[in-house]
Amino acid sequence: MAVKIITPVTLMKKVKDRMSKSEPIKEMEKTKKRTSRRSFFSLLWIGLGIVALMEFIGVVSAFLMPRKKRGNAGNLGSIIDAGSVDKFPKESVTAFIRGKFYLCRLEDGGFLAVSRKCTHLGCTVPWSEKEKKFVCPCHASAFDIRGAVISPPAPRALDVYHVYIENNMVKVDTGKRVKRGGFRTDQVVYPKKA
Numbered sequence: 388m389a390v391k392i393i394t395p396v397t398l399m400k401k402v403k404d405r406m407s408k409s410e411p412i413k414e415m416e417k418t419k420k421r422t423s424r425r426s427f428f429s430l431l432w433i434g435l436g437i438v439a440l441m442e443f444i445g446v447v448s449a450f451l452m453p454r455k456k457r458g459n460a461g462n463l464g465s466i467i468d469a470g471s472v473d474k475f476p477k478e479s480v481t482a483f484i485r486g487k488f489y490l491c492r493l494e495d496g497g498f499l500a501v502s503r504k505c506t507h508l509g510c511t512v513p514w515s516e517k518e519k520k521f522v523c524p525c526h527a528s529a530f531d532i533r534g535a536v537i538s539p540p541a542p543r544a545l546d547v548y549h550v551y552i553e554n555n556m557v558k559v560d561t562g563k564r565v566k567r568g569g570f571r572t573d574q575v576v577y578p579k580k581a
C-alpha cells in the first residue's frame with residue numbers, strides 16, 4: 388500500500404481550499420440573518436401601522452358618532468334631571484358643573500337654563516351671589532339672572548338649553564345649545580299650576 392506523504396506545501400493548499408469552500412457558506416448565513424432581521428422589522432412596522440390605523444379609526448368614529456340623547460345624568464348631550472321644582476327657590480341660580488349650565492329660577496317662578504360660556508370669547512362665567520349677576524373674569528362682561536347682557540363687550544345674551552317639567556321634576560336637555568340675541572319671555576318655562 389502506497390503511503391501518501393503530505394508536504395507542508397500540500398497541507399497549506401488543502402487548508403486554503405477548505406477556507407475558500409467555507410466562505411460562501413458563511414456569506415449565505417450572514418445574508419440569511421440579515422434577511423430574517425429585515426423581515427422582522429418589516430413585520431414590526433406593519434404591526435405598528437395597523438395599531439395606529441385602528442386607533443385613528445376609533446378616534447374618528449367616536450367623533451362622528453351622534454351623541455346620546457338620553458343617558459347618564461350630568462353628561463353634556465344628555466337629559467339632566469335637575470330635581471324637583473320645590474328644590475329651587477325663586478331668584479336662585481344653581482350651577483350644574485358637568486352639564487355646563489346654570490339653572491336660574493326667576494322671581495316669577497319660571498325656569499331658564501343658561502350656558503356658562505361667555506358669548507364674547509367663551510370664558511366660563513361665574514354667578515356672583517353678592518352682585519346678583521354673572522360677571523365674566525376675562526373682559527368684565529356682565530349678564531343678569533336671565534342671561535341678558537348688562538355690560539359689553541359680550542355681543543349677545545348667554546345661550547340657553549331647553550328646559551321642561553315632567554311630574555314636577557325639572558329636566559334640562561343639554562343636547563342643543565340655543566343662541567339668542569336677547570332675553571324673551573317665551574324662553575322661560577313655568578311649572579304647571581296645581
Ligand code: FES
Nearest residue numbers: 505507508523526
Ligand atoms: S370672554 Fe367674557 S368678556 Fe371676554
